[in-house]
Amino acid sequence: MKILITDMLHVSAEQERAVCRRYGCELDTTFCHTEDDLIRYGMDADALLVSYSRITRKVLESLPKLKIVVKYGIGVDNIDVQAASDCRVMVANVPDYCLEEVASHALMLIMNGLKQAQFFDRKFHEGVWVSKPNDKILYRPSEISLGLVSFGRIAKTLAKYAEPLFKEVYFFDPYVDQSYDCNVTKIETLEELFSCCTVISVHTPLTAGTRHIIDTSLISKLRGAILVNTSRADVVDPNGVVSGLDQGNLLFYGADTFWPEPPDFKSSIAKYFLQRTDVLITPHCAWCSLTSEKEVRRKATEIAIEGALGRCPASVINKYAIQ
Secondary structure, three states: OEEEEOOOOOOOOHHHHHHHHHHOOEEEOOOOOOHHHHHHHHOOOOEEEEOOOOEOHHHHHOOOOOOEEEEOOOOOOOEOHHHHHHOOOEEEOOOOOOHHHHHHHHHHHHHHHHHOHHHHHHHHHOOOOOOOHHHOOOOOHHHOEEEEEOOOHHHHHHHHHHOOOOOEEEEEOOOOOOOOOOOOEEOOOHHHHHHHOOEEEEOOOOOOOOOOOEOHHHHOOOOOEEEEEOOOHHHEOHHHHHHHHHHOOEEEEEEOOOOOOOOOOOOHHHHHHHOOOOEEEOOOOOOOOHHHHHHHHHHHHHHHHHHHOOOOOOOEOOHHHOO
């Protein structure tokens, strides 16, 4: 049984090797940069461990032994799930390895927006001590509402952190009902969520249906608001963010993602954000901690081996295709 790591961000595969040794599996760390590489080195693989490699229909149709593709993380937008389903290949993620990390990162971005920390820090580095910050809009959290776009594991964790701070916490998610264990209220439409909340935190996965779901029209409903995105960049339309910042609909934009990743720092969109003091961007690092970095590698490998053995791991997202 062979597990192929197509690509990874971490510097060592020791966690993966330790799991494979327990099951007597072969682990191949020949990284793949093209479809041809993936096909060549994955030809005899029972499972793929994937970070950012694009697993396309051509790749999936060319790997006869493949039983499962496992994403190091949560979002599977670089994997053609429909093609995998057509080929009866399972696609799985690791949905629970960084709940605290991403939720606390989102809260950090929110608090930076509430306190306008980016602006004051930039002024300090310019040698300016702003002793009277009266010109900046600074909200008291208990007087404003937080809205969550999507209500999965990370958003629920953030809700528990944020509920004591804010006047109200609302969420929009057509796939989640009102049954949960924290004081959060469901909103029926995105338009209503954006109309009643001063802070919006985005947690929806990127799919064909959610691309640019946060657009200029929605952002125009905000009034001096804080928008935070710890999901995927393309869930939010960059033109909407630019318009929102320029027109005052947005007081602050914070994100752990960008268009694209890594950015082209010479592009007009990157230059626009670089010169602003009401924007804070981090490099898709919200997931990371000393614990989560090891946990995702171990769990992903265990899921891959379970799938390679012909079982259906709990985190498979296309169970319908293999039953």
